[in-house]
Amino acid sequence: MGNTKVPVTPSSREVTDTLASIAVEHYHDFKQFVRIYYESPEQIAILNATAPGFFADLHRWLIDRIVLNVRKILDPAQTMGKTNLTVPALHQILTAEPKYPVAEAQKLIELLRSLAARVESWRHHLVAHIDRGTALDPTGGRHEFVPSEIGEFYKSLETYFDLTELGRQ
Numbered sequence: 001m002g003n004t005k006v007p008v009t010p011s012s013r014e015v016t017d018t019l020a021s022i023a024v025e026h027y028h029d030f031k032q033f034v035r036i037y038y039e040s041p042e043q044i045a046i047l048n049a050t051a052p053g054f055f056a057d058l059h060r061w062l063i064d065r066i067v068l069n070v071r072k073i074l075d076p077a078q079t080m081g082k083t084n085l086t087v088p089a090l091h092q093i094l095t096a097e098p099k100y101p102v103a104e105a106q107k108l109i110e111l112l113r114s115l116a117a118r119v120e121s122w123r124h125h126l127v128a129h130i131d132r133g134t135a136l137d138p139t140g141g142r143h144e145f146v147p148s149e150i151g152e153f154y155k156s157l158e159t160y161f162d163l164t165e166l167g168r169q
Helices: 010-037 041-050 052-072 087-094 102-127 132-136 147-166
Strands: none
Touching (some): 010 052, 052 147, 087 102
16 A cells, blocks of 8 residues: 555645646756856857857856746745745645655755755845945855756755655655
8 A cells, every 4th residue: 555645635636746847947047047048168169150149149148047946936935915936835735645745845945945055146236226335245146056956956956846845656
């Protein structure tokens, strides 16, 4: 009887599947970005030769999108009285499932938060007002983007979603 499925409320299954689908879309965006800008020096040369301004702007826009996606998937379960579809919100729902490995999930969520912390100030810079101190800062509010760190974040996020499935078996 080790194959007995845990009864899952439709809402927890729906929430898990929907959030996982969103995460897959975010990961796809990230992988496309890496493929275009980081995997082939020959491709980068072609981009720079054909439309350097356009591809430089696209690079910046895609990085901003990736940073926002990494941070918003970890937003609190609720903000401003509304329930979010995020990892912390899913975790709250799944803690009611008898086989959900709460302690292991909490460790993964903390790992995700620590990986995402690297882009937190960048995210704040993107969504904030034009703060005079930041605007006048000689560094210009620039942040370093390290694709391998974002890749590690998505690998850990995949591990979390795998864990949610293990708890249902």
